Amino acid sequence: xxxxxxxxxxxxxxxxxxxxxxxxxxxxxxxxxxxxxxxxxxxxxxxxxxxxxxxxxxxxxxxxxxxxxxxxxxxxxxxxxxxxxxxxxxxxxxxxxxxxxxxxxxxxxxxxxxxxxxxxxxxxxxxxxxxxxxxxxxxxxxxxxxxxxxxxxxxxxxxxxxxxxxxxxxxxxxxxxxxxxxxxxxxxxxxxxxxxxxxxxxxxxxxxxxxxxxxxxxxxxxxxxxxxxxxxxxxx
Amino acid sequence: xxxxxxxxxxxxxxxxxxxxxxxxxxxxxxxxxxxxxxxxxxxxxxxxxxxxxxxxxxxxxxxxxxxxxxxxxxxxxxxxxxxxxxxxxxxxxxxxxxxxxxxxxxxxxxxxxxxxxxxxxxxxxxxxxxxxxxxxxxxxxxxxxxxxxxxxxxxxxxxxxxxxxxxxxxxxxxxxxxxxxxxxxxxxxxxxxxxxxxxxxxxxxxxxxxxxxxxxxxxxxxxxxxxxxxxxxxxx
Amino acid sequence: xxxxxxxxxxxxxxxxxxxxxxxxxxxxxxxxxxxxxxxxxxxxxxxxxxxxxxxxxxxxxxxxxxxxxxxxxxxxxxxxxxxxxxxxxxxxxxxxxxxxxxxxxxxxxxxxxxxxxxxxxxxxxxxxxxxxxxxxxxxxxxxxxxxxxxxxxxxxxxxxxxxxxxxxxxxxxxxxxxxxxxxxxxxxxxxxxxxxxxxxxxxxxxxxxxxxxxxxxxxxxxxxxxx
Amino acid sequence: xxxxxxxxxxxxxxxxxxxxxxxxxxxxxxxxxxxxxxxxxxxxxxxxxxxxxxxxxxxxxxxxxxxxxxxxxxxxxxxxxxxxxxxxxxxxxxxxxxxxxxxxxxxxxxxxxxxxxxxxxxxxxxxxxxxxxxxxxxxxxxxxxxxxxxxxxxxxxxxxxxxxxxxxxxxxxxxxxxxxxxxxxxxxxxxxxxxxxxxxxxxxxxxxxxxxxxxxxxxxxxxxxxx
Numbered sequence: 001x002x003x004x005x006x007x008x009x010x011x012x013x014x015x016x017x018x019x020x021x022x023x024x025x026x027x028x029x030x031x032x033x034x035x036x037x038x039x040x041x042x043x044x045x046x047x048x049x050x051x052x053x054x055x056x057x058x059x060x061x062x063x064x065x066x067x068x069x070x071x072x073x074x075x076x077x078x079x080x081x082x083x084x085x086x087x088x089x090x091x092x093x094x095x096x097x098x099x100x101x102x103x104x105x106x107x108x109x110x111x112x113x114x115x116x117x118x119x120x121x122x123x124x125x126x127x128x129x130x131x132x133x134x135x136x137x138x139x140x141x142x143x144x145x146x147x148x149x150x151x152x153x154x155x156x157x158x159x160x161x162x163x164x165x166x167x168x169x170x171x172x173x174x175x176x177x178x179x180x181x182x183x184x185x186x187x188x189x190x191x192x193x194x195x196x197x198x199x200x201x202x203x204x205x206x207x208x209x210x211x212x213x214x215x216x217x218x219x220x221x222x223x224x225x226x227x228x229x230x231x232x233x234x235x236x
Numbered sequence: 237x238x239x240x241x242x243x244x245x246x247x248x249x250x251x252x253x254x255x256x257x258x259x260x261x262x263x264x265x266x267x268x269x270x271x272x273x274x275x276x277x278x279x280x281x282x283x284x285x286x287x288x289x290x291x292x293x294x295x296x297x298x299x300x301x302x303x304x305x306x307x308x309x310x311x312x313x314x315x316x317x318x319x320x321x322x323x324x325x326x327x328x329x330x331x332x333x334x335x336x337x338x339x340x341x342x343x344x345x346x347x348x349x350x351x352x353x354x355x356x357x358x359x360x361x362x363x364x365x366x367x368x369x370x371x372x373x374x375x376x377x378x379x380x381x382x383x384x385x386x387x388x389x390x391x392x393x394x395x396x397x398x399x400x401x402x403x404x405x406x407x408x409x410x411x412x413x414x415x416x417x418x419x420x421x422x423x424x425x426x427x428x429x430x431x432x433x434x435x436x437x438x439x440x441x442x443x444x445x446x447x448x449x450x451x452x453x454x455x456x457x458x459x460x461x462x463x464x465x466x467x468x469x470x471x472x
Numbered sequence: 473x474x475x476x477x478x479x480x481x482x483x484x485x486x487x488x489x490x491x492x493x494x495x496x497x498x499x500x501x502x503x504x505x506x507x508x509x510x511x512x513x514x515x516x517x518x519x520x521x522x523x524x525x526x527x528x529x530x531x532x533x534x535x536x537x538x539x540x541x542x543x544x545x546x547x548x549x550x551x552x553x554x555x556x557x558x559x560x561x562x563x564x565x566x567x568x569x570x571x572x573x574x575x576x577x578x579x580x581x582x583x584x585x586x587x588x589x590x591x592x593x594x595x596x597x598x599x600x601x602x603x604x605x606x607x608x609x610x611x612x613x614x615x616x617x618x619x620x621x622x623x624x625x626x627x628x629x630x631x632x633x634x635x636x637x638x639x640x641x642x643x644x645x646x647x648x649x650x651x652x653x654x655x656x657x658x659x660x661x662x663x664x665x666x667x668x669x670x671x672x673x674x675x676x677x678x679x680x681x682x683x684x685x686x687x688x689x690x691x692x693x694x695x696x697x698x699x
Numbered sequence: 700x701x702x703x704x705x706x707x708x709x710x711x712x713x714x715x716x717x718x719x720x721x722x723x724x725x726x727x728x729x730x731x732x733x734x735x736x737x738x739x740x741x742x743x744x745x746x747x748x749x750x751x752x753x754x755x756x757x758x759x760x761x762x763x764x765x766x767x768x769x770x771x772x773x774x775x776x777x778x779x780x781x782x783x784x785x786x787x788x789x790x791x792x793x794x795x796x797x798x799x800x801x802x803x804x805x806x807x808x809x810x811x812x813x814x815x816x817x818x819x820x821x822x823x824x825x826x827x828x829x830x831x832x833x834x835x836x837x838x839x840x841x842x843x844x845x846x847x848x849x850x851x852x853x854x855x856x857x858x859x860x861x862x863x864x865x866x867x868x869x870x871x872x873x874x875x876x877x878x879x880x881x882x883x884x885x886x887x888x889x890x891x892x893x894x895x896x897x898x899x900x901x902x903x904x905x906x907x908x909x910x911x912x913x914x915x916x917x918x919x920x921x922x923x924x925x926x
Contacts, residue, residue, distance in 0.1 A: 002725055002747055002785065027527040027564075028550035029543055053564075078607040081550060088603050100604045103526060104568030104611030108353070111565040116799035116842050117344070118375035120356040122572060123614040127591075127645035130610065139354040139384075148375075165749070165758075165785040169440070172561055173528045174544035179563040183796055199784025204405070205441045206787035207563070209757050211727050211749070211802050224543045238498055238520050238558070263754040263791075264777035265770055289791075314834040317777060324830050336831045339753065340795030340838030347792040352572035352615050358799060359841040363818075363872035366837065401522070401531075401558040408788055409755045410771035415790040419569055435557025442560035443790070445530050447500050447522070447575050460770045 004166045004216045005195060009039035012189045012217045016045040016154055023110065023181040024052040024062060025157030028081060029225035031174035033158040034061040036191050036217070038235050040156070046070045051110070051152055053103065053177060055079040055087035058229030063087070064236075071096060075150070077103035083229050102130060105147050107180060112149035114183025114212075119148050155185035158222065159208070162192040163199070166213030167206045175207065182212040191219045240402045240452045241431055245275035248425045248453045252281040252390055259346065259417040260288040260298060261393030264317060265461035267410035269394040269427050270297040272453070274471050276392070282306045287346070287388055289339065289413060291315040291323035294465030299323070300472075307332060311386070313339035319465050338366060341383050343416060348385035350419025350448075355384050391421035394458065395444070398428040399435070402449030403442045411443065418448040427455045480678070481625075481654040481671030489514035491580065491622055491652045499577040500524055500570075502612060505549040507622045508580040522558075524576055526567050526608040531559025548608065571608065572615040579616040581609065583623045583651075585638040588664040588685040590648040592621065593640035606643075613644035625653035625682050632684030634658065634665060655679045659690065666690035707905070708881040708898030714849055716741035718807065718879045721847075726804040727751055727797075729839060732776040734849045735807040749785075751803055753794050753835040758786025775835065798835065799842040806843040808836070810850045810878075812865040815891040815912040817875040819848065820867035833870075840871035852880035852909050859911030861885065861892060882906045886917065893917035 006012045013036060016022065022040075026032030041064060048071050055074055056063030063086040065071060079087050079098060090096040101109065102124050112120055121144035125131040135146040157178040159168040168190060170178055182188045195218050242248045249272060252258065258276075262268035277300060284307050291310060292299030299322040301307060315323050315334060326332040337345065338360050348356055357380035361367040371382040393414040395404040404426060406414055418424045431454050482490060488510035495501060495511075497519040503509050512534070515521055523532040525547040532547060533554035541552035555561075570576055585593040592613055595606045613619050626632055634651065651658040656679045657669040666688045667679060680687050709717060715737035722728065722738075724746040730736050739761070742748055750759040752774040759774060760781035768779035782788075797803055812820040822836045823829060840846050853859055861878065878885040883906045884896040893915045894906060907914050 002749065028546060030527070030546050030550075031544065076605075078605045080603045080605050091603055092601060098604065100606055102606050102610040103564070103608040104572055104615070107564035107568050108351070108572075111796075112356070114800045114802075115344070115796040116801060117356050117358060118378075118380055119373075120348070120353050122353060124572060124611045126614070128610060128642045129596075130606065137355075142354075144354055163785055167785060167787055170561075172440075172542060172545040172555070173525075175561055175563050176528050177564050180565045183800060183802070197784070202441075203756075203758070203782055203786040203788050204408070204443075205438075206789075207440075209787040209789060209793075209797075210785065211751070211757055211797055226543055238522065264773060266754070266773050267771065312832075314832045316830045316832050327830055328828065334831065336833055338833050338837040339791070339835040340799055340842070343791035343795050344799075347569075350573045350575075351569040352574060360799060360838045362841070364837060364869045365823075366833065399558055403558060403560055406788075408769060408772040408782070409752075411788055411790050412755050413791050416792045419573060419575070433557070439529075439531070439555055439559040439561050442562075445560040445562060445566075445570075446558065447524070447530055447570055462770055 002198070003164045004210065004213060005164060006215050006217050009035045009191065009217050009219065010042060012036060012215045013040045013043050016040060016043060018045050019047045020045060020153040021049040021051065023152040023155040023185055024050055025176065025178045025181055027053050027173065027176040031158050031176050031178055032061050032225055033156050033191050034223050034225060035219045036156045036189060037061045037065050041065055041068050041070070041236060047072045049073040049075065051075040051150060053077050053106070054081050055084060057081050057083040057225060059086060059234040060228040061225050064234065066090065066096065073097040073099065075099045075101060077101055077106050100130060107177065109147055109150040110177065110180045110184045113151040114180060117149050119146050121146055150184065152185040153187065155181040155188040157181055157190050159190050159192045161194050161196065161201065162190060162216045163196050163201050165198050166210030166216055167201055168208035168213065169201060169205065170207055179208045182208050187214045188212055189215045191217050191222065193220055193222065194218065239400045240446065240449060241400060242451045242453050245271045245427065245453050245455065246278060248272060248451045249276045249279050252276060252279060254281055255283045256281060256389040257285040257287065259388040259391040259421055260286055261412065261414045261417055263289050263409065263412040267394050267412050267414055268297050268461055269392050270459050270461060271455045272392045272425060272427050273297045273301050277301055277304050277472060283308045285309040285311065287311040287386060289313050290317050291320060293317050293319040293461060295322060295470040296464040297461050300470065302326065302332065309333040309335065311335045311337060313337055313342050336366060343413065345383055345386040346413065346420045347416045349387040350416060353385050355382050357382055386420065388421040389423065391417040391424040393417055393426050395426050395428045397430050397432065397437065398426060398452045399432050399437050401434050402446030402452055403437055404444035404449065405437060405441065406443055415444045418444050423450045424448055425451045427453050427458065429456055429458065430454065481674045485510060487622055487652050487654060490657065491620060495519070495521060495578060500575065502526065502576050502579045502616060504581040506582050508582060511580055524570060526571060528562050528564060528567050529555060529559060531556045568611055571611050574615055574617055576616045578618045578620060579612045580620045580622055581612065583621045583633060584640045585633050585635050586621055586648050586651055587635055587637045590646040590660040591638050592643045592648050593638040594643050596641045598641045609643050613647040618649050619647050620650045620652060621648050622652045625655045632682060635684035655682065661690070663688060708901045712737060714879050714881060717884065718847060718849055722746070722748060722805060727757070727802065729753065729803050729806045729843060731806070731808040733809050735809060738807055751797060753798060755789055755791060755794050756782060756786060758783045795838055798838050801842055801844055803843045805845045805847060806839045807847045807849055808839065810848045810860060811867045812860050812862050813848055813875050813878055814862055814865045817873040817887040818865050819870045819875050820865040821870050823868045825868045836870050840874040845876050846874050848875050848878045850878065850880055852882045859909060862911035882909065888917070890915060
C-alpha cells in the first residue's frame with residue numbers, strides 16, 4: 001500500500017532546512033503553490049536559494065517569502081512582473097542575489113538536473129551578457145554555450161489532482177515548470193485540489209508519474225494570487 | 237483550416253529519398269508502423285540509415301525493409317530479438333553497418349536532436365566499449381561521456397489517434413520512441429487508427445502536439461507483427 | 473517630415489496588419505508582448521495561424537469574455553487567454569523544445585535596437601539600477617525559424633533603433649530576418665539593411681534620415697523575387 | 700561439493716526469494732530479464748513494490764490471463780504484461796529520466812562477470828561473430844541507485860563469475876552493490892567481495908573455491924550493522 005499523503009501543508013514542509021535550495025513551480029500566478037509557500041513562511045527556514053520563473057507579486061505567496069527575508073538568492077528568468085515590488089526593493093538594496101537565466105535554459109537545466117545529465121549545449125544567449133564566463137563550443141559551424149544541470153533539495157509545486165501514488169494531473173497553463181521541477185529535487189512536495197485512489201486516473205493521461213513525487217497535501221480550494229493581491233492581502 | 241491528413245500510406249512516404257536517415261518508432265512490435273514500412277518498401281528508396289530500437293522480426297515490417305536490402309546502416313540499441321534473423325545475416329555478411337547505442341542514450345540523443353541541443357553528457361557507457369573514441373569529461377568528480385543530438389530526414393511512427401492538426405494519442409507501451417522521434421525529423425509521418433476533428437481530443441491529454449507532425453494517414457486496423465510472423469507472412 | 477514626427481507612415485495597427493499579410497497559412501507563431509500581440513487581430517480570414525505561448529500552450533486563442541477566464545490559463549504576458557480547438561498543453565521543457573528545436577515558424581518581437589547584421593537588443597537597457605529580466609527572449613531569437621521585429625522606427629526621443637551596431641546588451645547575434653516599422657519594411661540582408669517597401673507617403677530619404685546605418689533600396693529585387 | 704556442482708545451495712527460485720526479502724516496502728524496482736524477473740513472485744505480501752519497465756510503464760503487473768493481453772502492452776523483454784492501479788505510461792526519454800536521473804531505487808540484473816571492484820559485464824561475450832546488442836543495461840547500471848546482481852555462482856562450465864577483473868566487455872564501472880548467488884549473498888565493499896550470508900548447507904571455503912577473487916567474511920559485521 002503506497003500512500004504519499006500528508007495531512008497539512010505545515011507537515012509537508014516541516015523538514016526544509018536553512019540554506020536549502022528550493023524549486024518553486026508557477027509562471028506568474030498560474031501554478032504558484034501559495035498555501036505551501038505560506039506554510040514555509042510559518043516554518044521559518046531561511047537563507048534559501050529559490051529557483052522559479054518569477055518572484056511573485058504583491059505581498060503573498062512567493063513575494064511574501066522574499067519579503068520575510070528568507071531568500072538569499074533567486075535563480076530566475078523574469079524576477080519582476082505587474083505588482084511586483086518586493087524583489088526589486090531587496091535587490092536594489094543588495095539584500096538578495098540574482099542569477100538570471102533565459103527561460104528555456106532554465107527549463108532545460110532543471111530537466112537535465114532530473115535526468116542525470118550534468119551539462120548540455122544551447123545556442124541560447126551566445127554573444128549576450130548571460131553567456132559571459134561560460135564555456136563556448138562550436139558544433140557544425142555554430143556556436144553554443146555549455147549550461148549545467150540544476151538540482152534542488154526541495155521542489156514545491158501545485159497540481160490539480162493526485163492519486164495516492166503521487167501521479168499528477170495539472171490545470172491548463174499552471175502545468176508550466178511543475179513536471180520538470182518534480183524530477184529535479186531530493187524531495188518533491190505537491191499541493192493538489194483533490195486526491196484519489198490508485199487507478200482512478202487513466203494511466204495514459206498522467207503528466208507526472210508518482211515516482212517523482214514524495215509528498216501530496218490536499219488544498220481543496222487554493223487561493224488565487226491575483227485575487228489576494230487585488231484585495232491587498234499580506235502574509236503572514 | 238489545418239488538415240494534415242494524407243490519403244494513403246504510399247502518398248505519405250512518396251518523397252523519401254535514397255540515402256535518407258529515417259527514425260522508425262516501436263519497441264519490439266509495440267508501436268511498429270508496419271503499414272508505413274510496407275509502403276516504404278513499395279516506394280523503393282534505398283541506402284537508408286534507420287534509427288530504431290530493434291530491427292524487426294520475421295520478414296515483415298522493419299525486418300522486411302532490411303531484407304529488401306534498402307538499409308545500409310542501423311542505429312540501434314538492440315538489433316536482435318526473438319524471430320529476428322534478417323539483420324543478423326546481413327550484419328555477419330558485412331552488408332549492413334551498425335551503430336550500437338545504449339537505449340537511454342539513444343532516447344536522449346533523439347530528444348536533444350528535436351530540442352536544438354547539439355550535445356550532452358551522460359554517465360552511461362563510461363568505461364565500456366561503447367564510449368571508445370568519445371570525449372570524456374569530469375563534473376564534480378564523476379566521469380561522463382559526451383553524446384551528440386541525433387536528427388533525421390524522416391520519422392515514421394504509429395499512434396492510436398490523431399486530430400487533423402496532428403495532435404497524437406498513443407496506446408500503452410506503443411508510445412515508446414514516438415513522441416521524441418516526432419520532434420527530431422524534418423518530416424514526421426504518423427499512421428493512426430482514427431482521425432478526429434480539432435478539439436475532439438482533450439488538450440490536457442495530448443501526448444504529441446501537432447506542431448511536431450507533418451502527415452497523418454489513417455490505418456484503421458493495423459497488423460500486429462507477432463501475428464504476421466506467427467502466420468509466416470512475408471512482404472512484399 | 474522630421475525625426476520627431478513619430479506618427480509618420482503606418483500606425484501601430486497598420487504595422488501589425490502589414491506584417492500579418494506576410495505570414496503564410498498554417499504557420500506556428502509566437503507573438504511577443506506589446507505591438508507584436510496586435511498582429512493576431514489582422515490575420516486574413518482565409519489563413520489559420522496557430523499561436524504558441526512559451527508558458528505551455530499551443531493553439532492559444534483571444535482573451536476570454538468577461539468573467540469566463542481562468543487565472544491558470546494565461547499567456548507569456550500573464551494575461552488571461554483561451555484555448556482554440558486543437559490546442560495542447562505541455563510543460564516548460566517541452567515548450568522550449570518547440571522553440572529551441574526550430575519547430576516554431578515565426579516569432580514577432582519588439583526591439584530596443586536592431587543592428588545591420590541582424591543583432592537584436594530587446595531585453596535590457598543596461599542601466600545599473602534596472603532589475604534584469606530576460607524571460608524567453610533569448611531562447612526565441614536563438615531557436616525560432618524566422619524572427620520579425622515590429623517597432624517604431626525611432627525612440628520617443630527620435631534616436632534611431634536601426635543601427636550599425638547595438639549599444640544595449642544583446643538578446644542574440646545575427647538573428648533578425650525582417651523589420652516592420654512605421655516607415656518601412658526592411659530586410660536584414662548579407663549587405664545590411666535593405667528597404668523592401670516604404671509605408672504610404674514615406675520616401676526613401678526619410679527612412680534613411682531616421683536610420684543609424686546605411687540602407688539599400690531593394691524594392692525592385694524584392695518585388696521581382698515574389699512568386 | 701565440487702566446482703561442477705552448480706545446484707549446490709539455493710535454487711533459482713530460492714535465490715529470487717532471498718533477494719526479495721531485502722527490498723524495502725515502496726521501492727521502485729526494475730527487474731532484468733531471466734532470474735531477476737522471478738523476484739516479483741516472492742515479494743512478501745506486506746510489501747508493495749512498484750515495477751518499472753524501461754519501454755515506458757511504471758506500475759507493471761504480471762502477465763495477462765490467456766487471451767486478455769494487448770500486443771502493445773509489453774515489458775522490456777517484449778512479453779505481454781499488465782498495468783496495476785496507479786500505473787503510468789510515458790515515452791522513452793522520460794523513462795530514462797527515471798533511470799539516468801537516479802529515481803529508480805533498485806535494478807536487479809544477471810551477470811556474465813562481476814569484478815571485486817563492482818565492475819559488471821553482462822551484455823556481450825565479445826565474440827567476433829556475436830551481434831552486439833546492449834538495450835538499456837548500461838543506462839540502468841549507471842543511473843539506478845542500487846544494483847543487485849542475481850546469478851549462478853559459476854558458469855555452466857564451472858568458471859567463476861565473480862572475478863578479480865572482468866575479461867568480457869564491461870557494462871559499467873564499479874556499479875554493483877550486492878550479489879545473490881546460489882552459494883551466498885556477497886557485498887561489493889571498498890575492500891572487495893565480502894560474504895554477508897552463506898546459503899544453507901554451504902561453507903565459506905566452498906564459496907571461496909568457486910570465486911575468482913579473494914572473499915572476506917563479513918557475516919558478523921553485516922549482522923551487527925542491521926537495525
